[in-house]
Amino acid sequence: MEIVLNRLTKVFVTKNKQETRAVDNLDIVIPSGKLVGLLGPSGCGKTTTLFMIAGLHKPTSGRILFGNEDVTKLTADKRGIGLVFQNYALYPHMTVRQNIMFPLENLKVDYDEAVARVHEMAKLVGIEDQLDKKPGELSGGQQQRVAIARALVKKPRVLLLDEPLSNLDARLRLQTREEIKRIQRETGITTIFVTHDQEEAMSISDEIVVMEKGVLQQRDKPQEVYYNPENLFVAKFLGSPAINVLRGEIKQNKLYINGEYFADKKAKDGQYEVGMRPENFKVSESGVSVKVVDVDIIGRDTIIRFQLGDQTARALVDSETVESIKNIKLAIKDEKILLFDIETGKVVKTK
Structure with a gap:
């Protein structure tokens, strides 16, 4: 199911008539059967976007289409979506089986078919041996799988995940995101995954949509966004350790930092913000002399902090x-080496 967001805008108005533009003229086409990550810092508008797609927030303007159907004015229960929250939202007094079956009871699905669907979904997410337990007897990762099974048992057109891994520890986050990717591949359901964690988004998504202050910054395959950011915000948001941003100058196709020659770089003469990812450096006798001020060894990685001027x-x-x-x-x-315009922050295409 293809999802189209056409000039989607959401403005929240306080009691004092103050306006906050949470999402601003968002134009996105999410391909059918793909897993797309909405990525950005807190307050960037990603969850608001998800809730508008789900029907939980009414857009101020713009349209939402599922395929050729305009669902902008449809209520959430009429859109055919499966929604998974970060806090699981399971019923503690019900068994896993009852939690997964609950949406089917509301839809008045035939009991035998409902039982078959529950077992099918439980097997898909790997909890078929946990059906008679209560949520409190499960690990966080297992509870999240129950929530995913409950969302999928309705056979939704679209699966929406709102920061589903935030409450898990590091090991479970890795395991569960791998499971989410497997489940999405096996079902082929169009999935939107909201997260502020760039590692999660890049590892799990077919495409990522980077947002800031309600505005689309860049949308592409994860590695394309990482290696070819369109602006300084995207470059700084993606990467761990973060990209180095230094002030530099181009003179006659040569890059100078603090007045010292650093590298050849074909671009128009002038001042730039210079972006260099830590992993792209190498120790070399033909390199530039730097002063090491600190060394951090983190597992297999050795990170040096150095001065350049x-x-x-x-x-x-x-x-x-x-x-x-x-x-x-x-x-x-x-x-x-990436060059960014000092005024606009946009990447400068070099020759």
Whole structure:
């Protein structure tokens, strides 16, 4: 089921008549059968967008289409959606079986068919051996699977997930996001996944939609957005450790930082914000001399913090190359350096 958001806008008005534009003229087409991640910081409008798709918020303007059907004015129960919240929202006094079957009872589905669907969904999400337990007897990951099964048992046209992994610990988050991806692939249901966690979005999504202050910043395949951000916000939001952003200058196709030559870069002469991801550096005798001010070893990663003139940056390097070293040389390929317009923050296309 393709989902089309056409100039979708949501303005909240307080009792004092103050307006907050939570979503601003959002134009997105979500392809049928794909898992799309809505990604951005708190307050960016991603959950508001999801709730408008679900029918829980009424748009101020714009349209929502499921396929060729305009569902903008339909109530939530008429849209054929499955919705999973971050807090699971399971009934504690019911068994897992009863929780999953509950939506079918409301729809007055034949009992035998309902039982068959419950077992089908329980098997799909891997909890067929937990059907007689109460939610309180399950782990957080198992409870979230019950919530997903309950959303899918209605055979919805669209599955909507609102930060479904936020309440899980790190191990369960990894396991559950892998399960969500598997379930989506097996069912082929169009799925929208809201998260502020860029690692989750990039690992699970076919495409990601990055939002800020209600405005679409970029939408593409995860790796494309990561390697080719359209603006400085996207570049800074994606990546761990975060991208280095330094002030630099281009003179005659050469990049200078703090007045020191750094690399060749074909672009118009002038001042730029220079973006360089930590993992793109390498220790090299042909590189630029930098002063190492700190070394952090986090598992398999070694992150050095270094000074380039009076500016500080980070690089991911081989731990053996920086042990007991205070001054090293770092190099980075020209094509791995991003230039951003200082005024607009937009990426500058280099020659």
